[in-house]
Amino acid sequence: MDRESLYHRLPICVQDAVCSFVGWRIQRSRFGESFRRHLVAAEQRQQWPLERLLEFRDQRLRQFVRHAAATVPYYQSQFREGGIDPERIRTIDDLQRLPLLSKTTIQQHLRDFISTAVSPRTYRMVHTSGTTGAGLRFPTTLAAIWEQWAVWWRFRRRHGIRQDMWCGYFGGRSVVPVRQTEPPYWRTNWPGRQFLFSGYHLSAATAGAYIDQLNRCRPPWLHGYPSALALLADQILRGNRPLEYCPTHITVGAESLHSHQSVMIEKAFGVRPWNNYGMTEATANISECIHGRLHVDEDIAALEFLPMDGRICRIVGTNFTNYATPFLRYDVGDLAEMDDTPCECGLAGRTVRAIDGRAEDYVILRNGARVGRMDHIFKDMTTVREAQIVQGEPGELTVRVSRNPGYSADDEAALQQSFHKFLGDQARIHLEYVERIPRSKSGKFRFVVSQESQAARTAD
Numbered sequence: 001m002d003r004e005s006l007y008h009r010l011p012i013c014v015q016d017a018v019c020s021f022v023g024w025r026i027q028r029s030r031f032g033e034s035f036r037r038h039l040v041a042a043e044q045r046q047q048w049p050l051e052r053l054l055e056f057r058d059q060r061l062r063q064f065v066r067h068a069a070a071t072v073p074y075y076q077s078q079f080r081e082g083g084i085d086p087e088r089i090r091t092i093d094d095l096q097r098l099p100l101l102s103k104t105t106i107q108q109h110l111r112d113f114i115s116t117a118v119s120p121r122t123y124r125m126v127h128t129s130g131t132t133g134a135g136l137r138f139p140t141t142l143a144a145i146w147e148q149w150a151v152w153w154r155f156r157r158r159h160g161i162r163q164d165m166w167c168g169y170f171g172g173r174s175v176v177p178v179r180q181t182e183p184p185y186w187r188t189n190w191p192g193r194q195f196l197f198s199g200y201h202l203s204a205a206t207a208g209a210y211i212d213q214l215n216r217c218r219p220p221w222l223h224g225y226p227s228a229l230a231l232l233a234d235q236i237l238r239g240n241r242p243l244e245y246c247p248t249h250i251t252v253g254a255e256s257l258h259s260h261q262s263v264m265i266e267k268a269f270g271v272r273p274w275n276n277y278g279m280t281e282a283t284a285n286i287s288e289c290i291h292g293r294l295h296v297d298e299d300i301a302a303l304e305f306l307p308m309d310g311r312i313c314r315i316v317g318t319n320f321t322n323y324a325t326p327f328l329r330y331d332v333g334d335l336a337e338m339d340d341t342p343c344e345c346g347l348a349g350r351t352v353r354a355i356d357g358r359a360e361d362y363v364i365l366r367n368g369a370r371v372g373r374m375d376h377i378f379k380d381m382t383t384v385r386e387a388q389i390v391q392g393e394p395g396e397l398t399v400r401v402s403r404n405p406g407y408s409a410d411d412e413a414a415l416q417q418s419f420h421k422f423l424g425d426q427a428r429i430h431l432e433y434v435e436r437i438p439r440s441k442s443g444k445f446r447f448v449v450s451q452e453s454q455a456a457r458t459a460d
């Protein structure tokens with residue numbers, strides 16, 4: 001039996017104790033003295049002028065590429081076979097000499113990505129989730145973890161969040177057994193000051209219990225997946241239960257934050273959500289400033305924006321902190337819309353207008369065309385709680401709709417019409433009404449899923 005199954009069999013009070021024990025260990029290893037040093041350094045870099053910041057980035061990039069070429073088997077052969085001299089990669093622009101790296105390549109050759117110069121005794125294993133359930137587990141170093149958390153806490157502190165604040169966490173941690181059908185749908189991590197709310201149990205039917213608990217424990221800071229906080233916000237606005245206090249801060253991450261979600265969250269909780277875009281691979285980080293603009297954190301990774309369609313670009317990132325498993329030119333799979341007007345906040349570096357969802361959030365039409373950015377169809381439909389598109393054969397789309405009270409035949413007709421307007425005769429739309437949109441294995445909301453990946457998950 002694995003550790004997770006064992007945990008799920010424990011009584012709730014023991015599960016609380018386990019969450020606190022794990023929380024205590026995380027506090028000790030992740031947020032010790034070394035972390036504080038990294039945080040001070042990261043906050044100082046925030047004051048630097050652009051030239052100094054970019055020189056810092058490129059200098060770390062050079063050192064990192066040299067390390068990868070000398071000690072990482074995958075890059076040793078790539079540089080040798082491609083005739084690439086690592087010394088010629090001096091700035092972010094020189095990275096174009098290297099091919100792009102996909103998650104699939106890493107999954108297939110993971111052992112070859114691990115540096116022979118870093119002792120396994122100093123590794124920390126981390127994992128990321130995949131859209132089809134195929135995740136990635138790879139070693140990183142404590143120094144890389146401190147640097148990443150320093151950048152994340154710099155973002156939070158920018159918005160006034162303190163490390164000793166209690167947090168209501170709405171993410172993908174599986175702290176409550178799926179078979180549990182009664183509250184409490186949360187556990188407590190005392191040393192980490194977190195109320196861990198289960199994203200897997202949150203639905204219109206259970207939201208009342210979550211709101212009651214928020215009213216009882218009143219965490220000043222809420223953090224989590226935008227889809228979870230938006231679902232809760234929707235229930236508050238519909239009068240499921242009144243929220244009897246106002247949190248002072250909300251931060252979101254791990255999924256795209258859509259503007260209608262942001263509006264709903266602010267309306268329900270009285271405070272706007274701030275967005276931080278980051279990932280365990282630490283190959284890219286983009287965070288929102290106090291003026292609501294998205295700034296590239298130039299000092300944690302070398303980000304390239306590869307043009308796709310007008311201002312829309314693919315995000316490609318080269319990390320330079322994880323010396324155990326270097327990833328160069330990692331195609332993250334996300335899209336960003338570029339912005340070239342400077343921000344008044346004074347932070348140096350590039351800005352993006354929006355992080356525009358995942359590159360794979362497109363549907364395939366009968367004629368083979370790929371169409372993305374479909375979420376705006378649902379933007380003004382207040383009677384739709386959530387929606388997801390399931391891609392079958394080309395041109396065959398099932399739209400799963402979770403309805404709010406008041407959804408009528410008119411809404412159904414309007415929805416069909418919007419799809420027809422957008423896709424013409426190139427797609428057939430089947431509407432399927434569901435109580436709740438299923439989440440991915442990691443608890444994330446995915447807007448477009450393929451029928452095969454759904455079938456694969458059911459078979460797991």
Ligand SMILES: [Zn+2]
Binds near residue numbers: 290292293343344345
């Ligand atoms: Zn700014």
